[in-house]
Amino acid sequence: MAAACPDANAPLLAEAADAIEQHEAFKQEVSREMEEYSKWCKSVGWPMSALLERFIIPKPKPDPLADVLRDFGGFMPDAEDFRTALEARGLEIRAKVQ
Numbered sequence: 001m002a003a004a005c006p007d008a009n010a011p012l013l014a015e016a017a018d019a020i021e022q023h024e025a026f027k028q029e030v031s032r033e034m035e036e037y038s039k040w041c042k043s044v045g046w047p048m049s050a051l052l053e054r055f056i057i058p059k060p061k062p063d064p065l066a067d068v069l070r071d072f073g074g075f076m077p078d079a080e081d082f083r084t085a086l087e088a089r090g091l092e093i094r095a096k097v098q
Contacts, residue, residue: 028057031057034056071085
Protein backbone atom coordinates (compact mmCIF):
# COMPACT_ATOMS: atom_id res chain seq x y z
CA MET A 1 0.00 0.00 0.00
CA ALA A 2 2.81 2.40 0.90
CA ALA A 3 4.48 1.78 -2.46
CA ALA A 4 1.22 2.45 -4.30
CA CYS A 5 0.60 5.73 -2.46
CA PRO A 6 3.98 7.26 -1.58
CA ASP A 7 3.87 10.18 0.82
CA ALA A 8 5.67 13.17 -0.67
CA ASN A 9 6.07 14.64 2.81
CA ALA A 10 7.76 11.58 4.34
CA PRO A 11 11.32 12.97 4.02
CA LEU A 12 10.25 16.28 5.57
CA LEU A 13 8.46 14.53 8.42
CA ALA A 14 11.52 12.37 9.09
CA GLU A 15 13.74 15.48 9.15
CA ALA A 16 11.32 17.24 11.50
CA ALA A 17 11.26 14.22 13.83
CA ASP A 18 15.08 14.15 13.87
CA ALA A 19 15.21 17.88 14.61
CA ILE A 20 12.73 17.49 17.48
CA GLU A 21 14.78 14.62 18.95
CA GLN A 22 17.96 16.69 18.73
CA HIS A 23 16.24 19.67 20.35
CA GLU A 24 14.88 17.53 23.20
CA ALA A 25 18.33 16.03 23.78
CA PHE A 26 19.82 19.54 23.87
CA LYS A 27 17.18 20.67 26.39
CA GLN A 28 18.05 17.70 28.63
CA GLU A 29 21.75 18.51 28.36
CA VAL A 30 21.16 22.17 29.27
CA SER A 31 18.95 21.08 32.16
CA ARG A 32 21.64 18.77 33.58
CA GLU A 33 24.32 21.47 33.29
CA MET A 34 22.10 24.12 34.88
CA GLU A 35 21.25 21.74 37.72
CA GLU A 36 24.95 21.17 38.42
CA TYR A 37 25.73 24.89 38.19
CA SER A 38 22.78 25.70 40.44
CA LYS A 39 24.07 23.24 43.06
CA TRP A 40 27.50 24.84 42.86
CA CYS A 41 25.98 28.34 43.22
CA LYS A 42 24.10 27.23 46.32
CA SER A 43 27.24 25.66 47.78
CA VAL A 44 29.19 28.92 47.51
CA GLY A 45 26.26 31.08 48.63
CA TRP A 46 25.48 32.77 45.31
CA PRO A 47 21.82 33.73 44.93
CA MET A 48 21.91 32.98 41.18
CA SER A 49 20.56 29.47 41.69
CA ALA A 50 16.96 30.80 41.80
CA LEU A 51 17.41 32.38 38.37
CA LEU A 52 18.54 29.06 36.89
CA GLU A 53 15.51 27.07 38.04
CA ARG A 54 13.56 27.81 34.84
CA PHE A 55 16.20 25.96 32.81
CA ILE A 56 15.99 22.79 34.91
CA ILE A 57 13.54 20.12 33.78
CA PRO A 58 12.03 18.46 36.87
CA LYS A 59 12.68 14.75 37.16
CA PRO A 60 9.55 12.61 36.99
CA LYS A 61 8.31 11.25 40.29
CA PRO A 62 8.74 7.50 40.63
CA ASP A 63 5.53 5.49 40.26
CA PRO A 64 4.97 3.59 43.53
CA LEU A 65 2.87 0.91 41.80
CA ALA A 66 5.63 0.28 39.26
CA ASP A 67 8.10 -0.06 42.12
CA VAL A 68 5.90 -2.66 43.83
CA LEU A 69 5.47 -4.64 40.61
CA ARG A 70 9.23 -4.50 39.95
CA ASP A 71 9.73 -6.29 43.27
CA PHE A 72 7.80 -9.25 41.83
CA GLY A 73 10.25 -9.61 38.93
CA GLY A 74 7.83 -8.74 36.17
CA PHE A 75 5.21 -11.26 37.24
CA MET A 76 1.76 -10.14 38.35
CA PRO A 77 1.34 -11.15 42.01
CA ASP A 78 -1.91 -12.42 43.42
CA ALA A 79 -4.13 -9.82 45.07
CA GLU A 80 -3.16 -10.64 48.66
CA ASP A 81 0.60 -10.47 47.97
CA PHE A 82 0.09 -7.21 46.09
CA ARG A 83 -1.86 -5.66 48.98
CA THR A 84 0.80 -6.83 51.44
CA ALA A 85 3.56 -5.25 49.34
CA LEU A 86 1.57 -2.00 49.11
CA GLU A 87 0.98 -1.93 52.86
CA ALA A 88 4.70 -2.47 53.49
CA ARG A 89 5.28 0.82 51.62
CA GLY A 90 2.49 2.62 53.45
CA LEU A 91 0.16 2.46 50.44
CA GLU A 92 -3.37 1.14 50.10
CA ILE A 93 -6.00 0.51 47.45
CA ARG A 94 -9.21 2.43 47.89
CA ALA A 95 -12.16 3.52 45.79
CA LYS A 96 -12.12 6.94 44.22
CA VAL A 97 -14.97 8.99 45.67
CA GLN A 98 -16.71 11.27 43.23
